[in-house]
Each structure stands twice: as structure tokens, then as C-alpha cells.
Amino acid sequence: MNAPMTDEERFRKENPMSEFLRMERMPHIWCPGCGIGTVVNSFAEALKKSDLDMDKVAVVSGIGCTGRVAGYMKFDSLHTTHGRAIPVATGLKLANPDMKVVVVSGDGDLTGIGGNHFIHAARRNMDITVICVNNFTYGMTGGQVTPTTPTKANASTTPYGNYEYPFSLPFLADACGATYVARWTSLHARNITNSISEALKHKGFSFIEVITPCTTLYARRNRLGDGLDALQYYHDDSEIVHGADTREVDIEFQSKIKMGTFVHREKPTYLEAVNTHYANVIGDEYQLYGKTTPEREAEKKAQEQANQGSK
Amino acid sequence: MWEIRFSGFGGQGIVRCALITGKACSLYDDKFSTMTQSFGPEARGGACSSQLLVSDERIAYPYVTVPGVLIALSQEAYAKYEPELGDGGILIIEEELVKPTGDANRVRLFPVPATRFAEELGNRLFANLVVLGFFSAITKAVSADAMKKALPGLVPDRFLKVNMQAFDKGYDYGLKALEAEGKGSGASS
Amino acid sequence: MRKVAADPKGVDSGSHFMDGDHALAEGALAAGCRFFAGYPITPSTEVAERFAERCPHVGGLFIQMEDEIASIAALIGGAWGGQKVMTVTSGPGFSLMMENIGLAVMTETPMVICNVQRCGPSTGLPTLTAQQDMMQVRWGSQGDYRIIALSPDSPQECFDLAIEAFNLSETYRVPVFIMTDETVGHMHEKVVVPPAEQIEVLDRNWYTGPKEDYRPYDFTGNLPAPMVKAGDGYRFHTTGLTHDERGYPAGSVEVHKKLLDHLIGKIDNNVDKISKTEDSGLGDAEVVVISYGITSRIAAKAIADGRKAGIKVGAMRLITVWPLCENRIREIASKVKGIVVPEINMGQVVLEVERVVGGRCKVISVPHAGGAVHDPEVILDAIKEAVK
Structure with a gap:
């Protein structure tokens, strides 16, 4: 008789997301109460609902707690260096335009060390989806202040409270040219899923910010309670304002959080701009990447056979 | 082995002159040639210079050591580079822009009114092609045929014809100057 | 391939x-x-x-x-x-x-x-x-x-x-x-x-086997595993973390050693296949100039002048600088009086040459602070010094 399954074995076998996750890598490293898992789950749910070819989806991430997402998702995936997920994703997308490339990144990774890449990918309307798990802290390194940490919040490198002005990420993305911008909290799993679904369908640079708790570091250091308290805060103090002016959606310490789909507009993507421009300048001859080596070889072979046939 | 220095001020087409000559030698005269140029602040105005080596064999050391030919299109370039020109070397100057001050007997001096000839053809920008024609006739370092073949791609297509004319004008003038030198008097215009 | x-x-x-x-x-x-x-x-x-x-x-x-x-x-x-x-x-x-x-x-x-x-x-x-x-x-x-x-x-x-x-x-x-x-x-x-x-x-070597058997890494041989490209259904993972042959993070000292041995071995074990030099006059040489890039063309003049002056000087031009062809340099070092290494830096590749030569012959660095090529005379002086 077979030995009964352990909880872990059953989890791996029966998890409804096992099609999208590398179950052999479970359990993951995230803390209890962390919001990253919610985002992963919503992402998987959105993929499940989509009609995308799952072999054409790639996940790219940088460094940090959220950086580990690429390693847990069962897609072509690249876990890169700190801040560099977007340029790697850019290279992947441009080299292989059939791919749907998704970057999942933390606030520090994306807008601190990687801020320059973020603004330029948005400016170019690069056809990638960027999901930012914003927990206001550098978790992996122990709770330091990030570009999104609200003023007055406490972090290990601002032990007397933060005196800097934080980024409002939807405003930043909007100003830089992103063509889809949304924000939710990790309480709003279904909304996250819907936004990711929209983003996956969207052509161009789509950006979704998810406000999440870091219970181990940010919440504890700021005496904000546990994961449940965070969700209670999101429940009580969040407000859906679709189409809100992104100049007015900044977040202060434990303030109201405006969320929703703020920006949704159409503009040619980077590659569309390249292809349209060169088709105009160069004409019918223009073809991005032309034929691959096997295609050229097959063509040559066919031609040789045709020649032999005619003799 | 020819060691040639083209010099003048920025914007005169000094580098272009060396490029045309180098291309002509290596692609159409079947010789080896190496062209180097000074880059940087030095190349923005002031004395601008380009070096060209032409040889029947593969060239290792890529710079002029003792130039046998100096083309100087500005007084500053003349002052800077005339001293390095070898004894008996060929010195080609734009006669309206350069007044020689050195020992007239040390080198073979060939002045050419390139700017005036170019203006006669419609634009002083063609002066460098007059100089190149003149240089080709005097030195025979490169054939006129090769030089003309080298022009497409290095001068704008719409000015190809007039650049050829400028080259011929300089070339004919160079042949006359050589003849005059043989008779013991410098070319004069 | x-x-x-x-x-x-x-x-x-x-x-x-x-x-x-x-x-x-x-x-x-x-x-x-x-x-x-x-x-x-x-x-x-x-x-x-x-x-x-x-x-x-x-x-x-x-x-x-x-x-x-x-x-x-x-x-x-x-x-x-x-x-x-x-x-x-x-x-x-x-x-x-x-x-x-x-x-x-x-x-x-x-x-x-x-x-x-x-x-x-x-x-x-x-x-x-x-x-x-x-x-x-x-x-x-x-x-x-x-x-x-x-x-x-x-x-x-x-x-x-x-x-x-x-x-x-x-x-x-x-x-x-x-x-x-x-x-x-x-x-x-x-x-x-x-x-x-x-x-x-x-x-590149494209993998064509069954999808479930694909491993992006192979630490066993002298050559790397075949690759796949995104979008072909292999669902590869790659990371800058120490990883196993599946590309999954593996934080162990043992895996790390295996990985490093592979990254280093695939180059070191193939030096003879990778490395290229252009040699001249090595047959009778008493001194050899080892140089690379533009400096080898400057050295060529010094070498020609040296030969004219009766010095038996040869040249080895490193077309491949890294990995360094250590065995060949050792071979030369055991036959000559000295090796001269000019380079447009304050002495970089010469450090490796010195290490490889290990005292078998003199090694003379001819540094240059940069901004120009060497005066060939300076290289010739070093050649004269090396042959003494």
C-alpha cells in the first residue's frame, strides 16, 4: 500500500496553480503575511483566464524578495541582477517579439537602482508588462528605506523616521509615457487579476502597482501589526477612483490609498514604431530579422530540388 | 613607401583628402595604405592633420616618421609640420593661405591657388579636390584614374562631376608645375 | 556546433x-x-x-x-x-x-x-x-x-x-x-x-531532445549544455545565483564548486583550441617581444631595427590575450634570454607573463601611460637590454 501523502506532497499535487508554478521548488522563501504570494496567485489566475500560449510567456525579475518570483513560475524565466529586469525584458522582447514578457519587481529594485530603466521603458512604450510589488521597503536586505517609503515612516536606514519625499509610482509611470497604469492593494486580489488580464491584452508599456505588507520588517518596525492588520488597513482606507489624475494619488504614511485603473490609452509600441518607420523609409524590402538559418537552408534546398526537377 | 601628411584647419576636408587618397591606393592601385588622423579637441578647428602611408608591402608601423610629402592648407599647419618634412621632400601649399617662411632650398615647394580655382568652379569647397589633383600629378604616388574611382561615396553624388573637374584642374596645373620645376623655375600663376 | x-x-x-x-x-x-x-x-x-x-x-x-x-x-x-x-x-x-x-x-x-x-x-x-x-x-x-x-x-x-x-x-x-x-x-x-x-x-548548439529532459546547464563536460530559446516551450530558468543543472538556485558549497569548476574548466581545458598567436622569427630568437593589438605593429618596427642591428629577436603577437597561451610562453622562455612585453598601460599582461615564465628568462616590461603608442626606440632599448 502506498504511504499516505504528506501535506507538502498534497500541496504540490493538488494546488490549483501547479500548472503555473514550479512546484518542485516549493515551499517558497516568503514570510507569513507577505503580499508577494497574492500577486503571484493573481498573476497565475490572470494567465489561466487568458488565451495566451503559455509557452510564449516569459517572466523576468531582478533582485530582492519579489525578484524570486521568476524562479517560482513555470515559464521561460530569467532571474537577473538588481534593478536590471526591465532592460533584460526589453532585450528578450525585441529579440523575440512573439513573447509576452512580464517583469515582476519590488519597489526598491524597480524604482531605486532600476529607476532609469523604468522611465525609459515607459517612454519607449516598450511592449512589456511590469508588476511592482510595493511594500515600501528593501525586504531581502533587512528593511531599509526605499524611493517609495512614505515620509515619517521608520526604516533601518532612517531609524528616526524618513525625511525624504517618496515617488508616487502611477504618477511617475504616467509622466514617462506608460500607456496602462493601475494600482491595487494585496487585499484586492480579484482586481489585481483583472488588471493583469487587461495589461496582458494591452499593447505597450503596462504598469501595475500592488501595495503589499512587509510584515516582518516595515510593519513591525512601524508598529503596524501583522498581515491581517495590514489587510484591515487596506480595507478601511482604500478607495477606487478609476481614471484618477495621477498627480493626486500619492500615498502618505498610513494615509488613504487611491486605486483603480488610472491610465489606459493607445499609442504605437516601440517595435510598432520601429517597423512602421522602416517600412516607410526602406519599403517592402524591410523585414525585421528576416529569415532564420533553418528557413534559409530549407529555402535553398527547395530551390535546388526545383532546379534538379527542371533538368 | 610614401609617407604623406595632409594638414590644414578643421572644416577644410583634410581627413576627406586622406580618405580619398588611401582608398584610391588600396582599392584601385593595388597597394597597401594606412590612414590615421588626429581626433579630439585638436581636430575641432586649429591645426588638423591626417597621415597616410602607401607601400607595396604590408604596413606595420602605422605613422609617418619622416614625411616625404606635406600638404599644408593653413599657415598654422605649415608652421607646425614643415620642420618634420624630410630634406628634399615635397611641400604642397595653398598659395593664398600659406606664406612659406622656411629655407626655400631645403624642400621642393609647390604652391597651388586651389581656393581660386575652386571658386571658378562655383564653390571654394572644391578646393581640396584641386589640391588632390595637384598632389597626384606632382607625386605620382597614386594614379589619377584610381583617385577618380575613389570619389563616389566620399563626395556627395550631386557634386561628383564638379569634384572631378576640380581634380582635373589641379592635376593639369600640377603637370605644368612639374614641367616648370624641370626648367628651373617655380610654377607661377 | x-x-x-x-x-x-x-x-x-x-x-x-x-x-x-x-x-x-x-x-x-x-x-x-x-x-x-x-x-x-x-x-x-x-x-x-x-x-x-x-x-x-x-x-x-x-x-x-x-x-x-x-x-x-x-x-x-x-x-x-x-x-x-x-x-x-x-x-x-x-x-x-x-x-x-x-x-x-x-x-x-x-x-x-x-x-x-x-x-x-x-x-x-x-x-x-x-x-x-x-x-x-x-x-x-x-x-x-x-x-x-x-x-x-x-x-x-x-x-x-x-x-x-x-x-x-x-x-x-x-x-x-x-x-x-x-x-x-x-x-x-x-x-x-x-x-x-x-x-x-x-x-549555438540548439537542444532538440524531449522537453522534460532539458537542462540549461551541464557541469560534467568540457563544453556547455546546448541552449534553447524563449518561446519554444522548454520553460527554462536562469539565475545569477549559484544554481544546479536545471538552473535552479542551489545554495550549497558543493554545487558552487561544481559550477565554478565548470565555468573555469570549459575555457582552461580548451586553451589550445581557443588561443591564437601570430609568430615570427622565433626559430633563432634570443629575445622575443610578446605584444598585442596596435602595440605589436609598433614593436614590429623595433624588431626590424633590432634584426638590422644583428640582434636575434622574434615576435609573438597575442591574437587571443585571454586565456593566455601559458604553455607556449613557457616553451619560449626556456629557449631565450629574455622576453619583452610592451603595452599601452603601466604593465598588465606582463604580470601574467612573468608568472608564467617563472624565472626561466628575463621579462622586461615596457609600459606606457597611454594617449599614444610607444616610441619604437624605447622597445628597441628593451630588446637590447633583454639580449644582454
């Missing part, structure tokens, strides 16, 4: 009068590179400009990224997307690339990086020549690893070595560097581009 004929679309066959920078771009196109991400920096910019001009005509993509960090990051994405990829830079940009050079090494991502060297440290003499990044290319990213670095001495060799660099990169799944310099980069000479069918191009 699969040998294929070059795609004629990228091959501008014929004779050209061209500088080294342009020849690098032409070589890359001939090798089948169709993806270029870069950022302008003197004296390398002409490579990017040539690529930008040629790309739309040959079916390739050029993107000017926001900086050099993004450029090399895009190459990593581009290579896993299935393309042959290249970037080009110079000193300051090269420094910015260092971290992701490590990621490329760690993830065994094939790519070609050209460094048209200029004079440092820092902004230094931005428009003037140097060979000062030779140790940086060898050791610049953190941790222990191996790379391949080639050093062309002419525009023609810029073209030839660009193809060679791609072939090596595809074979060993390692970043390959073309360490040229401002002098060669801006020097015009004849460059002959052969007809496409005469250009031998190697394509």
Missing part, C-alpha cells in the same frame, strides 16, 4: 577602405549578429552608428539604450530570446557593464562585447589610445570566472575577429571580448569582406 554559411544579407562582400570600428560592425553582421544594444561613447561610437545604419537593411534591430548597464542587460535578454547579440563601448561604459558581465558568465549567455580602449582612469584622455582595460576584462566582475578576449591589430582583423568572437561565444557560451583600441578603431585600411559562402559561421 553547427557550421552554417553566413547569411548573405549581412555580408557586404568586396574590398573596402574602412576603419576598425566599422569593420567590427561588418564582422558582426557577417557572423549573423542581428541584435545590437549600445550607448554612445568615444571612441567606439562608430561601431554603433554603422550598425544603426545597416540594421534595417539586413533584418536586424539596433536599440540605443539608456546606458551601458541597460545595453548589456538587453544582450542577456536578446541572447535567451535566440539572437546573436553584440554591444560596444569604451572605458567608462565598460566599467558600468561589469556586474552584468558576471551575470552573462554565470548564466552562460553567449554575447560579444567590443571595448575600443581609451585612456583612463576615469574620463582620462577620452579620444586617445590605450590598452589599459586588459586586466579589467580578465577580472573586472566579482567572483572567479574565465572569459575570452581577442585583440585585433588592424581593421581587417577587426572584421575577422568579430566573426571569430561570435563563433567562440556560441561554442563556449561565454562573453567574448574584442579588446581593440582607439588607434585601430579609427585607423583606415583595406578590409576585404569575402563572399558569404566562404565565411564560416558557427551557430
Whole structure:
């Protein structure tokens, strides 16, 4: 008789997301109460609902707690260096335009060390989806202040409270040219899923910010309670304002959080701009990447056979 | 082995002159040639210079050591580079822009009114092609045929014809100057 | 590896009068590179400009990224997307690339990086020549690893070595560097581009077995595992973390040793296949000048003058600088009185030569602070000193 399954074995076998996750890598490293898992789950749910070819989806991430997402998702995936997920994703997308490339990144990774890449990918309307798990802290390194940490919040490198002005990420993305911008909290799993679904369908640079708790570091250091308290805060103090002016959606310490789909507009993507421009300048001859080596070889072979046939 | 220095001020087409000559030698005269140029602040105005080596064999050391030919299109370039020109070397100057001050007997001096000839053809920008024609006739370092073949791609297509004319004008003038030198008097215009 | 004929679309066959920078771009196109991400920096910019001009005509993509960090990051994405990829830079940009050079090494991502060297440290003499990044290319990213670095001495060799660099990169799944310099980069000479069918191009080893058996890494042999590209259904994972053969993070000392042994072994165990030199006059030589890039052409004059003066002096030009052909240098050292190493830096590759020679003969460094090539006389003096 077979030995009964352990909880872990059953989890791996029966998890409804096992099609999208590398179950052999479970359990993951995230803390209890962390919001990253919610985002992963919503992402998987959105993929499940989509009609995308799952072999054409790639996940790219940088460094940090959220950086580990690429390693847990069962897609072509690249876990890169700190801040560099977007340029790697850019290279992947441009080299292989059939791919749907998704970057999942933390606030520090994306807008601190990687801020320059973020603004330029948005400016170019690069056809990638960027999901930012914003927990206001550098978790992996122990709770330091990030570009999104609200003023007055406490972090290990601002032990007397933060005196800097934080980024409002939807405003930043909007100003830089992103063509889809949304924000939710990790309480709003279904909304996250819907936004990711929209983003996956969207052509161009789509950006979704998810406000999440870091219970181990940010919440504890700021005496904000546990994961449940965070969700209670999101429940009580969040407000859906679709189409809100992104100049007015900044977040202060434990303030109201405006969320929703703020920006949704159409503009040619980077590659569309390249292809349209060169088709105009160069004409019918223009073809991005032309034929691959096997295609050229097959063509040559066919031609040789045709020649032999005619003799 | 020819060691040639083209010099003048920025914007005169000094580098272009060396490029045309180098291309002509290596692609159409079947010789080896190496062209180097000074880059940087030095190349923005002031004395601008380009070096060209032409040889029947593969060239290792890529710079002029003792130039046998100096083309100087500005007084500053003349002052800077005339001293390095070898004894008996060929010195080609734009006669309206350069007044020689050195020992007239040390080198073979060939002045050419390139700017005036170019203006006669419609634009002083063609002066460098007059100089190149003149240089080709005097030195025979490169054939006129090769030089003309080298022009497409290095001068704008719409000015190809007039650049050829400028080259011929300089070339004919160079042949006359050589003849005059043989008779013991410098070319004069 | 699969040998294929070059795609004629990228091959501008014929004779050209061209500088080294342009020849690098032409070589890359001939090798089948169709993806270029870069950022302008003197004296390398002409490579990017040539690529930008040629790309739309040959079916390739050029993107000017926001900086050099993004450029090399895009190459990593581009290579896993299935393309042959290249970037080009110079000193300051090269420094910015260092971290992701490590990621490329760690993830065994094939790519070609050209460094048209200029004079440092820092902004230094931005428009003037140097060979000062030779140790940086060898050791610049953190941790222990191996790379391949080639050093062309002419525009023609810029073209030839660009193809060679791609072939090596595809074979060993390692970043390959073309360490040229401002002098060669801006020097015009004849460059002959052969007809496409005469250009031998190697394509990376593509995996074709069952999907479930695919492993992006193989630490057992002298060569790396075959690759797949994104979108083909293999669902690969790759990471800069220490990883196992599936590409999954594996934080153990044992796995790390296996991984490093592989990254180093695939180069060290193939030095004889990778390394190329151009030798002359070694038969009777009592002193040998070991040099690379533009400096070997300056040394050639000193050597010719030395021979005229009756000194038995030979030359070994390192076409491949890293990995260094240690056995060959040792062989030479045991036969000659001295080895002279001129380079346009304060003595970099000479340190490795000294180590390899291990006292078998004199080793004389001929340093140069940069901004110009050596005076051949200085090299000749060192040759005279070495033969004493």
C-alpha cells in the first residue's frame, strides 16, 4: 500500500496553480503575511483566464524578495541582477517579439537602482508588462528605506523616521509615457487579476502597482501589526477612483490609498514604431530579422530540388 | 613607401583628402595604405592633420616618421609640420593661405591657388579636390584614374562631376608645375 | 556546433577602405549578429552608428539604450530570446557593464562585447589610445570566472575577429571580448569582406531532445549544455545565483564548486583550441617581444631595427590575450634570454607573463601611460637590454 501523502506532497499535487508554478521548488522563501504570494496567485489566475500560449510567456525579475518570483513560475524565466529586469525584458522582447514578457519587481529594485530603466521603458512604450510589488521597503536586505517609503515612516536606514519625499509610482509611470497604469492593494486580489488580464491584452508599456505588507520588517518596525492588520488597513482606507489624475494619488504614511485603473490609452509600441518607420523609409524590402538559418537552408534546398526537377 | 601628411584647419576636408587618397591606393592601385588622423579637441578647428602611408608591402608601423610629402592648407599647419618634412621632400601649399617662411632650398615647394580655382568652379569647397589633383600629378604616388574611382561615396553624388573637374584642374596645373620645376623655375600663376 | 554559411544579407562582400570600428560592425553582421544594444561613447561610437545604419537593411534591430548597464542587460535578454547579440563601448561604459558581465558568465549567455580602449582612469584622455582595460576584462566582475578576449591589430582583423568572437561565444557560451583600441578603431585600411559562402559561421548548439529532459546547464563536460530559446516551450530558468543543472538556485558549497569548476574548466581545458598567436622569427630568437593589438605593429618596427642591428629577436603577437597561451610562453622562455612585453598601460599582461615564465628568462616590461603608442626606440632599448 502506498504511504499516505504528506501535506507538502498534497500541496504540490493538488494546488490549483501547479500548472503555473514550479512546484518542485516549493515551499517558497516568503514570510507569513507577505503580499508577494497574492500577486503571484493573481498573476497565475490572470494567465489561466487568458488565451495566451503559455509557452510564449516569459517572466523576468531582478533582485530582492519579489525578484524570486521568476524562479517560482513555470515559464521561460530569467532571474537577473538588481534593478536590471526591465532592460533584460526589453532585450528578450525585441529579440523575440512573439513573447509576452512580464517583469515582476519590488519597489526598491524597480524604482531605486532600476529607476532609469523604468522611465525609459515607459517612454519607449516598450511592449512589456511590469508588476511592482510595493511594500515600501528593501525586504531581502533587512528593511531599509526605499524611493517609495512614505515620509515619517521608520526604516533601518532612517531609524528616526524618513525625511525624504517618496515617488508616487502611477504618477511617475504616467509622466514617462506608460500607456496602462493601475494600482491595487494585496487585499484586492480579484482586481489585481483583472488588471493583469487587461495589461496582458494591452499593447505597450503596462504598469501595475500592488501595495503589499512587509510584515516582518516595515510593519513591525512601524508598529503596524501583522498581515491581517495590514489587510484591515487596506480595507478601511482604500478607495477606487478609476481614471484618477495621477498627480493626486500619492500615498502618505498610513494615509488613504487611491486605486483603480488610472491610465489606459493607445499609442504605437516601440517595435510598432520601429517597423512602421522602416517600412516607410526602406519599403517592402524591410523585414525585421528576416529569415532564420533553418528557413534559409530549407529555402535553398527547395530551390535546388526545383532546379534538379527542371533538368 | 610614401609617407604623406595632409594638414590644414578643421572644416577644410583634410581627413576627406586622406580618405580619398588611401582608398584610391588600396582599392584601385593595388597597394597597401594606412590612414590615421588626429581626433579630439585638436581636430575641432586649429591645426588638423591626417597621415597616410602607401607601400607595396604590408604596413606595420602605422605613422609617418619622416614625411616625404606635406600638404599644408593653413599657415598654422605649415608652421607646425614643415620642420618634420624630410630634406628634399615635397611641400604642397595653398598659395593664398600659406606664406612659406622656411629655407626655400631645403624642400621642393609647390604652391597651388586651389581656393581660386575652386571658386571658378562655383564653390571654394572644391578646393581640396584641386589640391588632390595637384598632389597626384606632382607625386605620382597614386594614379589619377584610381583617385577618380575613389570619389563616389566620399563626395556627395550631386557634386561628383564638379569634384572631378576640380581634380582635373589641379592635376593639369600640377603637370605644368612639374614641367616648370624641370626648367628651373617655380610654377607661377 | 553547427557550421552554417553566413547569411548573405549581412555580408557586404568586396574590398573596402574602412576603419576598425566599422569593420567590427561588418564582422558582426557577417557572423549573423542581428541584435545590437549600445550607448554612445568615444571612441567606439562608430561601431554603433554603422550598425544603426545597416540594421534595417539586413533584418536586424539596433536599440540605443539608456546606458551601458541597460545595453548589456538587453544582450542577456536578446541572447535567451535566440539572437546573436553584440554591444560596444569604451572605458567608462565598460566599467558600468561589469556586474552584468558576471551575470552573462554565470548564466552562460553567449554575447560579444567590443571595448575600443581609451585612456583612463576615469574620463582620462577620452579620444586617445590605450590598452589599459586588459586586466579589467580578465577580472573586472566579482567572483572567479574565465572569459575570452581577442585583440585585433588592424581593421581587417577587426572584421575577422568579430566573426571569430561570435563563433567562440556560441561554442563556449561565454562573453567574448574584442579588446581593440582607439588607434585601430579609427585607423583606415583595406578590409576585404569575402563572399558569404566562404565565411564560416558557427551557430549555438540548439537542444532538440524531449522537453522534460532539458537542462540549461551541464557541469560534467568540457563544453556547455546546448541552449534553447524563449518561446519554444522548454520553460527554462536562469539565475545569477549559484544554481544546479536545471538552473535552479542551489545554495550549497558543493554545487558552487561544481559550477565554478565548470565555468573555469570549459575555457582552461580548451586553451589550445581557443588561443591564437601570430609568430615570427622565433626559430633563432634570443629575445622575443610578446605584444598585442596596435602595440605589436609598433614593436614590429623595433624588431626590424633590432634584426638590422644583428640582434636575434622574434615576435609573438597575442591574437587571443585571454586565456593566455601559458604553455607556449613557457616553451619560449626556456629557449631565450629574455622576453619583452610592451603595452599601452603601466604593465598588465606582463604580470601574467612573468608568472608564467617563472624565472626561466628575463621579462622586461615596457609600459606606457597611454594617449599614444610607444616610441619604437624605447622597445628597441628593451630588446637590447633583454639580449644582454
